[in-house]
Amino acid sequence: MYSPTEKRMIKWESFLLVLFVLMVYLVLGGLFYHLIEKALPETCDMNFEWRLLLDKYPLNATNDTSTETYSSSIRMEIEETWKRCNGFYVNATEPKNLPFSDAMYLAMTVLTTIGYGHFVPHTWGGKLFTIFYGFFGIPLCFFNLVVIGEKMGRAFNFVLVKCNCIRGKRLRLFQKVIILVLVGQLVFFFLPSLIIQQIEQTWSYLDAYYFIFVTIATIGFGDLVAGKNAESGGIFSHAYRVSFYLWCLFGISYITLIIHTIVESLQKKSDQWEKNISEAIARRSHRFAEEPEIVEPKLKTRGSQRFGRCWNSKDKSPVPYDHAEQSEL
Numbered sequence: 660m661y662s663p664t665e666k667r668m669i670k671w672e673s674f675l676l677v678l679f680v681l682m683v684y685l686v687l688g689g690l691f692y693h694l695i696e697k698a699l700p701e702t703c704d705m706n707f708e709w710r711l712l713l714d715k716y717p718l719n720a721t722n723d724t725s726t727e728t729y730s731s732s733i734r735m736e737i738e739e740t741w742k743r744c745n746g747f748y749v750n751a752t753e754p755k756n757l758p759f760s761d762a763m764y765l766a767m768t769v770l771t772t773i774g775y776g777h778f779v780p781h782t783w784g785g786k787l788f789t790i791f792y793g794f795f796g797i798p799l800c801f802f803n804l805v806v807i808g809e810k811m812g813r814a815f816n817f818v819l820v821k822c823n824c825i826r827g828k829r830l831r832l833f834q835k836v837i838i839l840v841l842v843g844q845l846v847f848f849f850l851p852s853l854i855i856q857q858i859e860q861t862w863s864y865l866d867a868y869y870f871i872f873v874t875i876a877t878i879g880f881g882d883l884v885a886g887k888n889a890e891s892g893g894i895f896s897h898a899y900r901v902s903f904y905l906w907c908l909f910g911i912s913y914i915t916l917i918i919h920t921i922v923e924s925l926q927k928k929s930d931q932w933e934k935n936i937s938e939a940i941a942r943r944s945h946r947f948a949e950e951p952e953i954v955e956p957k958l959k960t961r962g963s964q965r966f967g968r969c970w971n972s973k974d975k976s977p978v979p980y981d982h983a984e985q986s987e988l
């Protein structure tokens with residue numbers, strides 16, 4: 660993590676330069692995947708088609724028609740789905756190169772470590788390239804994520820000051836995190852979920868929100884993937900994917916911002932506690948050095964109580980110690 664102070668804060672020129680390098684690195688990775696990877700012969704999702712059939716013909720449904728007619732309808736639907744999904748494999752020709760949009764999607768999942776698994780390298784060259792591409796690209800990507808999180812944090816503090824939310828006082832850690840969570844939920848979760856639900860017509864709002872959380876948390880199960888079939892959707896689908904890339908970049912940076920805020924506040928608390936303890940020890944040591952008579956009688960009084968009454972508590976003068984008397988006792 661980087662300190663948010665002015666001395667160590669990365670300048671905007673350096674930040675934009677590093678962000679530009681990341682974008683170029685992403686495009687080069689997508690271009691390389693486009694040249695060496697082949698698109699798999701895939702036209703439909705059997706699991707998705709089967710879910711549609713179950714929704715259309717529930718197993719426990721009551722139908723006005725006869726059971727024989729109902730069963731024949733189901734049989735015809737299954738046969739048509741099977742032919743549609745497997746006819747491509749029968750008549751498949753030489754596989755083409757992976758589309759550039761899909762290749763960019765693959766490069767993005769490598770750099771952000773999301774790894775949905777719907778686009779993966781299949782050739783030995785693609786697998787070897789992924790190792791070196793991720794080895795250098797993942798640190799570069801996470802460096803940008805941390806810096807973007809810091810910039811977002813500074814903008815967030817600026818807005819709080821301008822809105823007079825602080826009112827001349829520093830917000831506590833709990834208050835600041837609560838505001839960050841509420842704003843982030845609105846900007847990076849609720850609104851994007853609503854937009855994705857409208858674009859991905861077969862998704863519910865829960866599916867969209869679930870996909871967003873899995874993506875921002877870099878879990879990447881891959882059971883739901885937004886913009887998966889962008890090649891057949893024209894310019895709008897490609898713009899949708901580009902917007903999704905930018906959203907991923909800022910969404911993951913939002914998570915790093917929350918972590919950075921908590922760590923920074925705890926570090927400040929730890930430094931303050933260490934400073935207070937050091938000052939207390941220094942004051943106590945300075946006091947003992949200037950007034951040793953305050954400590955010496957106390958030590959001698961404790962010694963007299965433990966080893967015998969050899970100290971006069973009234974005038975602080977020593978009393979002769981009679982060994983014979985003590986031996987008789």
